[in-house]
Amino acid sequence: MGRKTEFDEALALKLYHEGKNDREIGRLINVNHHAIFGWRSRRNLPSNVIKSTNHKIETTTPKTYRDVLTPEQAEEMDKFLRALSWAGCKAVQAGVKPDIANFINAYAGRTNEENRKQYNKMLMRKIRVKSKQAAG
Incomplete structure (x- = not known):
């Protein structure tokens, strides 16, 4: 049996405002992260996941x-x-x-x-x- 899709939206919103991402919220309230994603998307709430931009790793020339x-x-x-x-x-x-x-x-x-x-x-x-x- 999978995780439930009904959940306490007030708690989810509180966790969202604390900076938790969909997976973290889902784990904390025992709901599939896809349900959190759908809930967040319907409310036009942006993701709390920081999307990586092509960060370049600085390389140094090996020294002798x-x-x-x-x-x-x-x-x-x-x-x-x-x-x-x-x-x-x-x-x-x-x-x-x-x-x-x-x-x-x-x-x-x-x-x-x-x-x-x-x-x-x-x-x-x-x-x-x-x-x-x-x-x-």
Whole structure:
């Protein structure tokens, strides 16, 4: 059995003036929203639904780190990313999973050459451990 079509028009009018839309009024007084629409239309009451106008969503151009960092910071970031890429390639060549967190910790406060030496030591340790696990 569907919702009733007879309802308390005074209550509907009160809810309408509170800004409720047809569906909300219908739910509150247990009447089909089509009945509310017909009732509202016969009384020339405009809809309380705000019709969307083609609102354009503002889009921004994606920024790179070079757009937001100083030139010196961008140069340091370039060095870091090159070193990270190099370390990842070395790890893959050695057959071990790249340890990004350890690399980032090792990178802080060192030159690229120091980073390479440190990372190579870490890779060699991992390779030895992996070899022992495979043999044992």
